[in-house]
Amino acid sequence: MSRARTRTATTLAAHAVLIAYTLVALFPVFVILINSFKTRRAIFREPLALPHAESFSLIGYETVLKQGDFLLYFQNSMIVTVVSLFLILLLGAMAAFALSEYRFPGNALMGLYLALGIMIPIRIGTVAILELMVSTGLVNTLWALILVYTAQGLPLAVFILSSFMKGISDDLKNAGRIDGLSEYVIFFRLVLPLVRPALATVAVFNMIPIWNDLWFPLILAPAEATKTLTLGSQVFIGQFVTDWNAVLSALALAILPVMVLYVLFSRQIIRGLTSGAVK
Amino acid sequence: MTVPAPHRRRPRWHIAVFLAPAVAIYTAVMIFPLFNTLRLAFYTREGQERVFAGLDNFRTLFLDPLWAEQFWNALGNNFWFFLIHMAVQNPIGIALAALLSSPRLRFAAFYRSAIFVPTILSFVIVGFAWKLILSPIWGIAPGMLDAVGLKGLFQPWLGQEETALTTLALISVWQFVGIPMMLIYAALLTIPEEILEAAECDGITGWAAFWKIKLPLILPSIGIISILTFVGNFNAFDLIYAAQGALAGPDFSTDILGTFLYRTFFGFQLQLGNPHMGAAIASAMFLIILAGVSLYLFVVQRRLRHYQF
Numbered sequence: 002m003s004r005a006r007t008r009t010a011t012t013l014a015a016h017a018v019l020i021a022y023t024l025v026a027l028f029p030v031f032v033i034l035i036n037s038f039k040t041r042r043a044i045f046r047e048p049l050a051l052p053h054a055e056s057f058s059l060i061g062y063e064t065v066l067k068q069g070d071f072l073l074y075f076q077n078s079m080i081v082t083v084v085s086l087f088l089i090l091l092l093g094a095m096a097a098f099a100l101s102e103y104r105f106p107g108n109a110l111m112g113l114y115l116a117l118g119i120m121i122p123i124r125i126g127t128v129a130i131l132e133l134m135v136s137t138g139l140v141n142t143l144w145a146l147i148l149v150y151t152a153q154g155l156p157l158a159v160f161i162l163s164s165f166m167k168g169i170s171d172d173l174k175n176a177g178r179i180d181g182l183s184e185y186v187i188f189f190r191l192v193l194p195l196v197r198p199a200l201a202t203v204a205v206f207n208m209i210p211i212w213n214d215l216w217f218p219l220i221l222a223p224a225e226a227t228k229t230l231t232l233g234s235q236v237f238i239g240q241f242v243t244d245w246n247a248v249l250s251a252l253a254l255a256i257l258p259v260m261v262l263y264v265l266f267s268r269q270i271i272r273g274l275t276s277g278a279v280k
Numbered sequence: 281m282t283v284p285a286p287h288r289r290r291p292r293w294h295i296a297v298f299l300a301p302a303v304a305i306y307t308a309v310m311i312f313p314l315f316n317t318l319r320l321a322f323y324t325r326e327g328q329e330r331v332f333a334g335l336d337n338f339r340t341l342f343l344d345p346l347w348a349e350q351f352w353n354a355l356g357n358n359f360w361f362f363l364i365h366m367a368v369q370n371p372i373g374i375a376l377a378a379l380l381s382s383p384r385l386r387f388a389a390f391y392r393s394a395i396f397v398p399t400i401l402s403f404v405i406v407g408f409a410w411k412l413i414l415s416p417i418w419g420i421a422p423g424m425l426d427a428v429g430l431k432g433l434f435q436p437w438l439g440q441e442e443t444a445l446t447t448l449a450l451i452s453v454w455q456f457v458g459i460p461m462m463l464i465y466a467a468l469l470t471i472p473e474e475i476l477e478a479a480e481c482d483g484i485t486g487w488a489a490f491w492k493i494k495l496p497l498i499l500p501s502i503g504i505i506s507i508l509t510f511v512g513n514f515n516a517f518d519l520i521y522a523a524q525g526a527l528a529g530p531d532f533s534t535d536i537l538g539t540f541l542y543r544t545f546f547g548f549q550l551q552l553g554n555p556h557m558g559a560a561i562a563s564a565m566f567l568i569i570l571a572g573v574s575l576y577l578f579v580v581q582r583r584l585r586h587y588q589f
Contacts (some may be wrong), residue, residue: 026398
């Protein structure tokens with residue numbers, strides 16, 4: 002009896018701690034969102050109140066949409082993220098297949114070479130990357146960002162995908178070979194569909210850091226036409242720092258797409274993180 | 281070699297086709313610039329020419345009073361930033377994971393997803409959101425402290441030299457606590473039921489079970505988290521830049537290696553950009569990260585016993 006009671010007490014305490022921390026985690030997002038829909042006076046007078054008929058206002062959003070080119074920024078971020086992810090997955094899977102499927106001289110060495118980049122951040126090479134992009138004329142184009150993010154994502158992608166591909170049965174591939182399928186058809190038709198879960202893991206690992214990066218957009222593509230959403234909102238907020246309505250609305254607009262992605266992919270993100278991919 | 285015959289006779293061009301694109305992009309955009317940056321650290325500019333300067337840049341960086349003060353300040357701040365992460369982020373992450381993994385806990389999936397939300401937000405959002413909340417002008421933080429009768433405790437934490445860096449480190453901990461939580465949660469789930477049951481038979485339950493059985497089993501995960509945090513902290517930049525600007529105010533008290541590199545490389549306000557000194561700072565960062573990673577790989581990881589179930 003007493004044992005059951007202590008167990009209930011422990012469970013209640015666990016819930017209390019978790020609820021408290023959940024509030025700490027969500028509170029800033031909540032404050033930003035509710036205040037972005039208020040008049041300037043209400044923002045200051047009752048910062049924690051929900052917007053109601055009297056205090057409701059969209060003035061901040063009007064300023065943001067009029068002054069900042071958020072649609073363009075969003076489109077740039079979308080292009081950079083999607084194309085980089087596509088290249089990381091396709092090229093990473095191809096390299097992983099070569100390393101895990103065939104024995105050739107230098108195989109282990111090549112694996113080690115590609116694994117170097119897992120631990121060393123690409124930012125260290127920024128000085129020479131900028132020089133490279135200037136000399137190839139790619140500076141202030143989205144391609145500069147796409148190439149950098151692809152290079153940054155490939156090492157971990159090859160590592161995760163090749164360990165996954167080693168687990169695929171040889172019988173299937175050899176059956177394909179006996180049927181006269183080329184190595185390319187075997188890769189695209191037989192192997193790729195089987196590693197879909199690992200591809201999802203790699204995608205979610207890369208998606209959020211690419212979308213949120215500020216360093217490379219700031220250095221490689223700061224022009225108005227190539228600003229990403231992260232850089233665009235940073236610059237916008239810096240300029241409108243005294244216009245609280247505009248700042249809060251810009252923050253809310255920057256939160257929105259990531260939250261949508263998170264709600265859509267949270268199951269994969271959590272499964273990816275907990276599947277022991279980082280072993 | 282016992283490779284089955286069918287694909288051995290033809291020349292195997294497909295291996296090159298599969299490997300080439302990834303290796304080319306990785307080499308051209310990552311490895312080559314990395315070594316080129318290390319090389320540029322040994323050069324300097326004279327007029328329009330790039331000339332070899334030996335160790336001059338490093339001598340300036342470590343010894344010239346103008347530079348050395350900034351460099352050691354940034355390095356020291358960076359270590360403090362890392363220490364706060366280790367001392368706060370890991371214990372909170374472990375505690376949350378331990379709570380989440382308790383058997384038959386309801387709403388665990390909800391808590392997990394909610395606590396992970398800050399991790400997916402960009403530094404720009406996090407930096408500005410906290411700047412607003414902690415701002416004395418807006419009054420959310422003083423108002424809330426007032427509600428619990430602690431108004432006297434409020435200070436403009438981000439505006440004071442003594443507290444700004446620690447405040448930023450805690451904001452960063454708030455943002456990233458989801459990652460250790462998830463990794464440790466995953467590690468706790470892999471501990472087999474039988475081990476815990478056997479311990480229970482011996483009378484080891486609750487706290488004792490956590491300290492004596494679970495904690496030693498998740499040490500390898502704590503090691504991985506520590507090295508990920510180390511690498512992340514020593515090339516951090518975005519949060520400080522978003523919250524305090526490139527000058528890492530007040531009076532450089534929040535300057536870390538990333539912001540120092542940015543200012544040196546690009547120049548800021550009165551200071552002109554200097555790619556060669558920038559390369560020297562990047563090389564120092566490279567050596568620090570390399571030292572940390574080697575220490576982990578060759579010392580820490582070898583001592584940690586990995587248990588196979």
